[in-house]
Amino acid sequence: MPAFHMPTKIIKGEDCVLSNPQCLILGKKAFIVTGKTSGARSGALYDVIKVLEEQKIPYHVYDKIENNPEITDMARGADICRNYGADFIIAIGGGSPLDAAKAIAVYTVNEPTEDGEFKLYDIFGGSYKSKPLPMCAIPTTAGTGSEVTPYSILTLHKEQTKRSFSCVDTFFKYAFLDGKYTQGLPKQVARNTAVDAMCHLIEGYTNKKATDMTDYIAIEGLRIFGKHLAALESGEFTRDICTELLWASSLGGMVISQTGTTIVHSMGYQLTYFKDIPHGMANGYLIGEYLKGVNTVAPDKVQNVLTALNMTSLDEFNEYIKNILPRVADFTKSELEEWVETSIKAKNVASCPFFVDKSSELEIYIRSLL
Numbered sequence: 001m002p003a004f005h006m007p008t009k010i011i012k013g014e015d016c017v018l019s020n021p022q023c024l025i026l027g028k029k030a031f032i033v034t035g036k037t038s039g040a041r042s043g044a045l046y047d048v049i050k051v052l053e054e055q056k057i058p059y060h061v062y063d064k065i066e067n068n069p070e071i072t073d074m075a076r077g078a079d080i081c082r083n084y085g086a087d088f089i090i091a092i093g094g095g096s097p098l099d100a101a102k103a104i105a106v107y108t109v110n111e112p113t114e115d116g117e118f119k120l121y122d123i124f125g126g127s128y129k130s131k132p133l134p135m136c137a138i139p140t141t142a143g144t145g146s147e148v149t150p151y152s153i154l155t156l157h158k159e160q161t162k163r164s165f166s167c168v169d170t171f172f173k174y175a176f177l178d179g180k181y182t183q184g185l186p187k188q189v190a191r192n193t194a195v196d197a198m199c200h201l202i203e204g205y206t207n208k209k210a211t212d213m214t215d216y217i218a219i220e221g222l223r224i225f226g227k228h229l230a231a232l233e234s235g236e237f238t239r240d241i242c243t244e245l246l247w248a249s250s251l252g253g254m255v256i257s258q259t260g261t262t263i264v265h266s267m268g269y270q271l272t273y274f275k276d277i278p279h280g281m282a283n284g285y286l287i288g289e290y291l292k293g294v295n296t297v298a299p300d301k302v303q304n305v306l307t308a309l310n311m312t313s314l315d316e317f318n319e320y321i322k323n324i325l326p327r328v329a330d331f332t333k334s335e336l337e338e339w340v341e342t343s344i345k346a347k348n349v350a351s352c353p354f355f356v357d358k359s360s361e362l363e364i365y366i367r368s369l370l
């Protein structure tokens, strides 16, 4: 019997951070994890500091998180958090700071050493001697859904790819959704992150692990996108539309926290790692060919996706995605052949609803990118 477990409490709406200090403050000393610009640009860092100062809670702002956080940097961040003596974490940002916060929460209380009991890569084992620090999240992009998933995706330079870890305690305790923090995003960032959320909903809905509950949530999330396709194309968003898109992104996160993603994500990681293509854009390049594959085994599901999005055909879907995601890199067949060697090993390949092997993944890469 499939179960649905999502323990994050979601607080949504105008100024929800300012009006809920009791949910933001999860201890006596805060460690704020954010990116160089995401916290300040969105205004979320300002609101968080205001609440902490009003409540006389000491804090340290750690704003060193880069895109695609690297595993050794996470251990370094945890050293700073441990030395500061923080007992809870506030994560502000897009997927990278939110994912980084989860890794820092684990490493702070489980210090990795080269020859000790807990080594750097043991984080991927998913069970830890000490419980990660409690965390809350304020997303400043509407895409990853990381605020409602236990997953953290880290970059591994040694293996030239990305890999995720999770455990029951890497869910945030609270997530604050307020469209004012995403409203000022550059248009293309808003589109890329939205496509990431759309891919979470689609990959979750078409996933082998999908359940009635995840299907219900996924279709609701896709319906929200269906209402705002024109806004995404034009890049003109009201605060209300931003909050709705944040909600759709969280729905996507809820879906994949149960189902995981599929090959769109594992194949997309190579595009991000080797070509520096933003995560959502990378997935968007591949989603059309993926849906064609799904159409061979579950055409009813593809039809439901299109109906929820207010579209009538896969061609219309592909055309739309093409319009909002420019091509920012060139590819060669030989690099695609190399990437398949890594992407086929990802664990989410098993969740793909149609059969995939190296040659079919290569076909998808070729049809999507060459």
Ligand SMILES: [Fe+2]
Pocket: 144, 196, 200, 265, 279
């Ligand atoms: Fe994603």
